[in-house]
Amino acid sequence: MREVVFKYRGYIFVPLAVLILVLGKPTPLSYTTGILLALLGEVIRIWGVGYAGTTTREGEVKAAQLVTAGPYSYVKNPLYIGNFITGIGFCIMAIGGVSLPVRVIMLALLPVFYGGVYGTIIPLEEDYLQKAFGGTYKKYSESVPRIFPRFIPYPERTGTFKWQTIYRAESHTLVMFVIMCILMALKISGG
Numbered sequence: 001m002r003e004v005v006f007k008y009r010g011y012i013f014v015p016l017a018v019l020i021l022v023l024g025k026p027t028p029l030s031y032t033t034g035i036l037l038a039l040l041g042e043v044i045r046i047w048g049v050g051y052a053g054t055t056t057r058e059g060e061v062k063a064a065q066l067v068t069a070g071p072y073s074y075v076k077n078p079l080y081i082g083n084f085i086t087g088i089g090f091c092i093m094a095i096g097g098v099s100l101p102v103r104v105i106m107l108a109l110l111p112v113f114y115g116g117v118y119g120t121i122i123p124l125e126e127d128y129l130q131k132a133f134g135g136t137y138k139k140y141s142e143s144v145p146r147i148f149p150r151f152i153p154y155p156e157r158t159g160t161f162k163w164q165t166i167y168r169a170e171s172h173t174l175v176m177f178v179i180m181c182i183l184m185a186l187k188i189s190g191g
Contacts, residue, residue: 030096038089
C-alpha cells in the first residue's frame with residue numbers, strides 16, 4: 001500500500017487542488033498573502049530538489065547517495081514541508097471571500113491530505129534509507145528531525161546543489177504552480 005501511495009503521491013492532491021479552484025474566491029489581500037506563502041514553499045522545495053536530484057520524481061523510492069547537505073542538514077523532509085507550505089498558500093489565496101463553513105472545510109482538508117500521504121510514505125522512505133545506508137543513515141536520522149527543522153545544521157554534510165536538476169526535476173511543478181496562480185488570479189473578487 002505504501003508503495004502505491006508513493007507512486008501516485010502527486011496525483012492524490014489533485015482533488016484538493018480542484019476543490020480549492022472550484023470553491024475558492026480570492027480577494028486581493030488573500031491572493032497576495034497566499035502567493036507569498038506559496039512562493040516560500042516552492043523556494044524550499046527547489047532548495048531541496050537541487051540537493052536531492054531527479055530521484056524526487058521517481059515512481060519508486062531510490063537514492064544514489066544519502067544527502068545531508070542544504071535543507072537536509074536541518075530536516076529530513078524539506079520537500080514535503082515546502083509542499084505543505086505551498087498548499088497552505090493556495091488555501092489562503094482561495095479563502096478570502098468564501099463563507100466560514102467553506103473556509104473550515106478547505107483548511108481542515110489540507111492537513112488530512114498531507115498527513116495521510118506523507119504519514120504513509122515517510123516511513124517507506126526511511127525504511128529504504130536505513131537498508132541502503134545503514135549506520136550512516138541511523139546516525140543522521142537520530143540527529144535530524146522529520147518535520148520540524150533543527151536550528152543547527154547536521155555537521156556531516158554530503159551532497160551539492162545543482163541548478164540543472166531544477167530544470168529536469170521541477171519544470172512540471174513550476175508549470176502547475178504558475179497555472180494555479182493564474183487561475184486563482186482570474187477568480188479575484190473585490191471583497
